[in-house]
Amino acid sequence: MSQRLRLWLLAVGGAGVAALLVAACLDLPAFGGRRHPYGERAVAASLARHTANTIASLNFDQRAYDTLGEISILFAAVLGCLVLLREARDEHRAQPQPAEVALPVRRYALIALPVALLTGLYVIAHGQLSPGGGFQGGVVAATALHLLYLGADYRALERVRPLGVFDVCDALAVSAYAVLGLAGLLAGTAFLANTLLPYGTFNTLSSGGTVPLLNAAVGMEVASAVVLLLAGFLDQAVEIEEERGS
Numbered sequence: 001m002s003q004r005l006r007l008w009l010l011a012v013g014g015a016g017v018a019a020l021l022v023a024a025c026l027d028l029p030a031f032g033g034r035r036h037p038y039g040e041r042a043v044a045a046s047l048a049r050h051t052a053n054t055i056a057s058l059n060f061d062q063r064a065y066d067t068l069g070e071i072s073i074l075f076a077a078v079l080g081c082l083v084l085l086r087e088a089r090d091e092h093r094a095q096p097q098p099a100e101v102a103l104p105v106r107r108y109a110l111i112a113l114p115v116a117l118l119t120g121l122y123v124i125a126h127g128q129l130s131p132g133g134g135f136q137g138g139v140v141a142a143t144a145l146h147l148l149y150l151g152a153d154y155r156a157l158e159r160v161r162p163l164g165v166f167d168v169c170d171a172l173a174v175s176a177y178a179v180l181g182l183a184g185l186l187a188g189t190a191f192l193a194n195t196l197l198p199y200g201t202f203n204t205l206s207s208g209g210t211v212p213l214l215n216a217a218v219g220m221e222v223a224s225a226v227v228l229l230l231a232g233f234l235d236q237a238v239e240i241e242e243e244r245g246s
Helices: 003-026 037-048 054-062 064-085 103-125 134-145 147-151 154-159 163-186 211-239
Strands: 091-093 240-242
Touching: 037 054, 054 064, 054 211, 064 163, 064 211, 103 134, 103 147, 103 211, 134 147, 134 211, 147 154, 154 211, 163 211
Parallel strands: none
Antiparallel strands: 091 240
């Protein structure tokens, strides 16, 4: 295919996309109003399934298939980064030296670690009730674990961060999300349809049907993915060195 033909195909495709975007924008509700048809429908669907947090209802119920795509992208991106950051043939691992951490920094990090970890788990567990959820709580929980690196040293972090376990948890979390969707098909409903479990009592931890389970799977996947990603970068910065003369 010639360059001129590729440019023509690009122009035709771009014009088609632009026309669709313009048509979609012209059909949007007016700005500045206090009522929005999409918002009203989303809130009604959220309340019908006893999910107090409408955002969680959107992510794990009304558009749960999109969220499956998002965590799959994160899973693939972290996998690609780990492949690129792995130890090469012309590299070796050097034992990291003990770090000298200022006493105030050490105290703050070690005190904040359990608080931050508990906060991350709380955000994940209460995602269907209040702002937050698996994505936010997973990042908080993974970040909390790395406060040990700031408060102690890299070897202390390695002792409480078994990468093999996080590898398995990452894969299991993504698989669990997909399995919950397939369970809906086996039950005779749509993929990821929120019809498997009772909706429970509104504004309680057991409410929302499958939303808490999907939210927990996302939290587990995000936390594991962030830990693995940071492990790859920290290994390159702290342990992995180039061979002399390479």
